[in-house]
Amino acid sequence: MAPKTPRVTRNPELIRGVRKHSRSQMYHKRGLWAIKAKNGGKFPTHDKKSVGAEPAAAEKAPKFYPADDVKKPLSNKRKHKPTKLRASIIPGTVLIILTGRFKGKRVVFLKQLASGLLLVTGPFKINGVPLRRVNQSYVVATSTKVDISGVNVEKIDDKYFAKQAEKKNKKGETEFFEAEKEEKNVLPAEKKDDQKAVDAVLLKAIESVPELKFYLGARFSLKAGMKPHELVF
């Protein structure tokens, strides 16, 4: 027989055990009517091989049968869309971080990553916030914008922020502890360089605007009499 291409069914499974098209619909879809018409009213047949089929069947019987019938899980092909960015958040906007280590810090928004999180930088020299990811819900967008046109953030994505896979040290205990300590504290020089590269361009843009540097360095706080629902950010 000719080499088989992987057979794709034209009949999607709606739910396990229930297919979309009926028997007669499938007959039509597969074009069996056309094949028959082409072949003069009959379906073309191969000459049947008599002896060759049996030993092949015996080999294929599996050695192991699961004890209970194993149910095939329902297939789920849903893909999440990235979080919708609020209209007030544009690359270059100054954001106020509301939670975490850097709460109250004013920070420059760079871009939205594929996971939906926002990529943000202090810049580091101004307020100590490095290249970091932040969730949109924990951020207040202000109307202040920084010119971000010169900044190149193409190569930074979610994988950049993934944790380093820990090496498995199965040596003696003392060696294990020493190795752990070394790995934790060092921030790879590559990341520091990335930070400097991004910030260098940003700092120029920031210094060109009067007082923006001090603004970014200062933290936001609610004071007496301030009502967030009346504030215009």
Place this chain on the structure above:
Amino acid sequence: MVKGRQGERVRLYVRGTILGYKRSKSNQYPNTSLIQIEGVNSKEEVAWYQGKKMAYIYKAKVKQDGTHYRCIWGKVIRPHGNSGVVRAKFKSNLPPKSMGARVRVFMYPSNI
């Protein structure tokens, strides 16, 4: 509770007071609490706060997770009446001793 800088306190929450439980004259329903948010005086102003998280923070004698402070999280659900009082639901019901106590209403999840 790690602080980035020593000594710089930023308040990113609005103060609120716990008034009591949702109630009628002789029955109370402790699964919902009533909160008075500072500076909010009408039903229209509450719209900004809807869905915002809040925390009731209290101290205990025994240290849990390395601290004496404990917290019950909750959120603003809807306004209560016309004068800016708010209904809130917490992860577990607030204890009755919290009536009159302080609650922190945060500015997140933010929609600005």
